[in-house]
Amino acid sequence: MHGAEAISPIMKDALVILGAAGIVIPLFARFRVTPIIGFILIGLLVGPYGLGRMVPNYDWLSYVTITDQERLEPFAEFGIILLLFAIGLELSFNRLWQLRKLVFGLGALELLVIGSLLAAILSMMGQYWTGAMALGLALAFSSTALVLPISGTNTPVGRAALSMLLFEDIMIVPVIFLLGALAPFAAEEGAVSLFETIWQGLLVVFVMMVAGRFLLPKLFAQAARTKSPELFLAASLLVVIGASLATAFVGLSPIVGALIAGLLIAETEYHTEVEGIMEPFKGLALGIFLITVGMGIDLATIWNNLWMILGAVVGVLTLKAVVTGVLLRLMGARRSTATETGILMASPSETTLIVLAAATNALLVQPGTAQFWQIVTAIGLTITPLLALLGRYVARRVEPAPTLDEVNGDKHTPRVIIVGFGRVGRLIAQMLDMHEKPYVAVDADSDLIEQARRDGYYAVFGNAMRSDSLDHLGIDQAPAVILTMDEHILAQRLVKKLRASHPDLPIIARARDSFHAAELYRSGASTAVPETLESSLQLSEAVLVDLGVPMGPVIASIHEKRDEFREQIRENGALEHKPKLRTSTAKS
Template sequence: MSAEAHAFSLVSPVVLLAAAVIAVPIFKKIGLGSVLGYLIAGLIIGPFGFAFFSDPEAIIHVAELGVVMYLFIIGLEMQPSHLWNLRREIFGLGSLQICLAAFGLTGVGLMFGFSWQVSFIGGAGFVLTSTAIVMQLLGDRGDISQPRGQKIVAILLFEDLLIVPLLALVAFMSPIQVVETTADRFKDIGTALVAVAGLIAAGYWLLNPLFRLLAAAKAREVMTAAALLVVLGAALLMQVSGLSMAMGAFLAGVLLSESTFRHQIEADIEPFRGILLGLFFLGVGMSLNLAVVQQNWQLIVSGVVALMLMKSLMIYIVARLTKSNHYDALDRALIMAQGGEFAFVLFAAAASAKVIDATVQSNMTAIVVLSMVLTPILSIAFKRFTVNKDEQSLDGVTVADGLSGSVLVIGFGRFGQVTSQLLLARGVDVTIIDTDINMIQSAEKFGFKIYYGDGTRLDILHASGAETAEAIVVCVDDKDATNKIVDLVQHEFPLSKLLVRAYDREHGLHLVKQNVDFIMRETFESAMRFGEAVLTELGVDERDVAEISDNIRERDRVRFETEVAADDVYAGVGMQYTQRKPRPTAPLVQPQQDAKILNDTSTTTQND
């Protein structure tokens, strides 16, 4: 009997895994994406298909941990400074979109003849976009790190915060009025604030020492357990304080975003995240009640169309008002047109508070689930049948994939072009990647083979042969992108030599802290050579010019190393510029002018 029970208990996970393994590759093969594959598979094996499961809500509750882990991984990619830079998008763009969309969606409910309470609950639930579906679609397209993707992520973060005041509004609207005193409300707010402060404090003072201690123990499985503990513990803390689990996981990720263990933690969490998120989509597919849809199909179908159209229209208007181009605005409108998983929470709370009845809850739930199923289809159709006029075509451009070479050069601008010419002239096996399509096409006319690839993405670095490269040369004209590439290379390809173009002195100091092998400040050496030419044209003897240059270089080198040593991070890394050997001293032709040059150099602190 015991053996039979154990055998039976394996039926559910085997069916779930089989559904995913069969459906997802098929849907991806025909170009419909993994999300739609999960949703349709869930519908087939659910209570309204082959009925392998009778309680899809139980699966969804467990699988919501996939959404939680996804937000944690997104948090790992967002350092506090980057998150601060997104504050306008999170609170400005997010609040504007939500207010306009909620107003329009409530109006749709009123037009259907519902009371203002039911219309507001339906509109407020539908305005909460599905974080799981949108993030998966952005991830499949590689848009999360792009500007348009970052704006969508910012709006999703604000929507996660919105569930708390919406649940409070449901309590106020309840006809059974559970009266809450002002003191109780302040207590709830205080509890939430203390929980957030406690999480931030723990992340700042405890997490890094914890992972250092576990890393020293050299127990990989314990590191994985600790990573899961951090994610689930943060989510639980936010949940018991009345906030969103996903928000707690996101904050934990942000706090660990600058940790030296960031990539290890991400690698440990990724398999759990992927499996649970797939399980979530399966659960959503199962929860589509076909009996309810059949009984009220006219209301549900018209409701899906009306709500998705209205929400898309409001999102498009907001996007255009905030200076997004037509293509990006339309893309955002379609990808965020659905209701989300938090709508189920809101509808359940409203039904418990008697604001809506069970029939309305079932209809609203069916509308949200159908909108979630339709979104991947709309997104795929939009990408297939529209052309982004603001985005260059990749026709005729080779995308980096399966490459190898002794040296990987990232960035083929003015700096990268000169650097690569020396390597190619020596016969070095060089792989070059860049994202400027016009430049790639122009370079090919002159015999250069440049591959299209974004060096800030780990998958592109792998595809470009970073694993086997003896040296990785970063020539990108963007400090943030350079820093991200350096971070990825240091953690993922530590055996490769890393040579980096620094934007200015401050950036050079930052790169020294990263322990790169060689740093070249992009304008310093060329400016020195230019200054030497000016002195030569003025008739200064070549030996005197060389002496002045050597003195300036030496003063700059000493000051640079002093500034680095002040941060206690100097570790004898390569010189930040090419240094000549000092020549014998000689009297200067223009001592006063030369003294002025040296003094001016000593005051330069930030830019070259």
């Protein structure tokens, strides 16, 4: 053999995928575009409906194309398993318990209402009712693999999306068994199999949760003692693959096992290390899945049925966005959160392809119909990042962040004013909120403020350097002003301006180092906090506690040292790093 025939197909496909990853990720990162679109486009280009179609005429194309999509499907499934495992690492059982009302309330309503409406519409268009139900449920699913990496899990949009996606993941197996029960050749067997899967699945999940709490800390402790990254990686893969196989063995989806494995490891002290060591594999495996999605898009079929496919895509996206947004509003979500979440959750899912395959095997949907909706699903997955951008844009128009004038009525309420609302400002706002101290944050970055408002912070757009800006926020009654911006000169100027107009106002300012803090003190700051100093003090505290020094004396000494440093900065403009020597009790 010679040429492409002499090369292992798996090795050739691996070369194409790794080459695609090496090109797509840096290229799209340079233009600040999510690589999700890039991977799907690569799949479209090198797949059997792209350049792969031309391999019989140009033999050299076989080196850079993938003509057998089925060879990649196991790797794509593994990518989804790793993704759900990573999501589990970011969660905890306590957090899932807090989301239970959203998962089984909002999640159930979203799937059932959208599935029923789509089934009714398809039935009125001539689809037999069993096939319409199968298609409606399939299209009601949204993409866990794409939505959560875009939305995250800590924002209001991310929490709403997570609750709905968790319920969808739970319902994958019941939906597939329901389709089996609706099949013309398996009316009774499907119900019996579903019951067996449910009780066996619950038993396996219970055993995993009990055994995992005792065994996983010991397993990772042993791996950590060896200080071998390879062994730590092997232990991580052992856990996720073992859990996935356990749930798959009893008929549940393997992603359920992966999610539970992630949740169990999240309860241990090793979850950060596991998350970091698994991150590269998750990204590459997810890329393989996205390439398989692109490989399923046949441009010729799309062109021949262009208007029907576009109509189906627009119809499904619109219905899902509207229903999800309305349900979120009925459950008390803000207009911006409901709008952004609805649009983001509008596209179909990778699970849609699984359910469509099950419906086709059960003879509920004709192969031609299934192929049509597979193309609709692939297009929906491709444009999911664009839907995320559209959702943010529309959310800003539906509920823009308030300006200073719009909160003018609250200026008589005494509240701390936070100037600058980046990472530091958010943390300060969280601590003030925890201790029930009213605050208002102001920043000149409109995107930052809009995101903060969607995340539940009380923040407004404005330029603090303007003479009337802080007056609108009630600076005359403010207990304190906190400056968190990292612009050296701007902070110094603002401190001077505030001290000149408000001699008695407490001004707490963030400083880069002791020299910056000295300049802020000279400008009139009540307290300047150097970041380098605080990191040193925190490190000292951690060392002393680990060495067995009681917490009380440690905290007292840290406070004493901090006061000493501040006094030195005020008087000398910098720190004196000469240690204070202990006086010996022995007489010389």
